[in-house]
Amino acid sequence: MSLSKLDQLYRQVILDAASHPKHHGELADATQSVTLKNPSCGDLLTLDLDVRDGVIQDIAFSGSGCTISQASASLMTTQVLHQPVDKALADVQIFSDLIIDGDHPQKDQLGDAAILVGVHQFPARIKCATLAWKALYQALTKGENNDDRDQEY
Structure with a gap:
């Protein structure tokens, strides 16, 4: 497969992940919840987690943002x-x-998420790609019943 066709495939996967997101919504019984804003792009993301026995039992995100942040x-x-x-x-x-x-x-341990490596070429979009991951880190490192709302990233 040529590089341009591979690039098109990656773009399609990203567009599909943004257009038809998995785990989109809210968790009624979240043990952790974090909301982050990306002021440079206007992205707003709330991440809800249900963590029990050291395992992420359920996860959901909501909010609005660019294609890269949603994907x-x-x-x-x-x-x-x-x-x-x-x-x-x-x-x-x-x-x-x-x-x-x-x-x-x-x-390769990242599964399909590794497809976002192309964002590396666009420094202004790095915060878009890492917003959800930053929220996950904050949720997992601040303990149970975490409810940090409206933080800027």
Whole structure:
């Protein structure tokens, strides 16, 4: 497959993830909830998690934003659902490094989320791609019954 066809395929996957997001909505019984704003793009994302016994039992996101932020949130929620917290936190670090550096030796551990590596070429869009992952990190590192609303990222 030529590079341009592969690039088109990646773009289509990103557009599809944004247009038909998985795990979009709210959790009634969330144990953690974080809302972040990306003032440079106008993205607003609320991430709800149900974490019990050290595992992400359920996850959902809501809000509005650009295609990249919505696709990233959808891909991230699919990636970390039913994962142990430690594995999800490791994925956050791998994703962040991948988006900033353009490569990471463990990028295959991210599943479909690794497709967002192309954002590396557009520094102004890095915050869009990492917004949901930053919310996940904050939710998982601040303990139970976390309810941080309307933070800027």
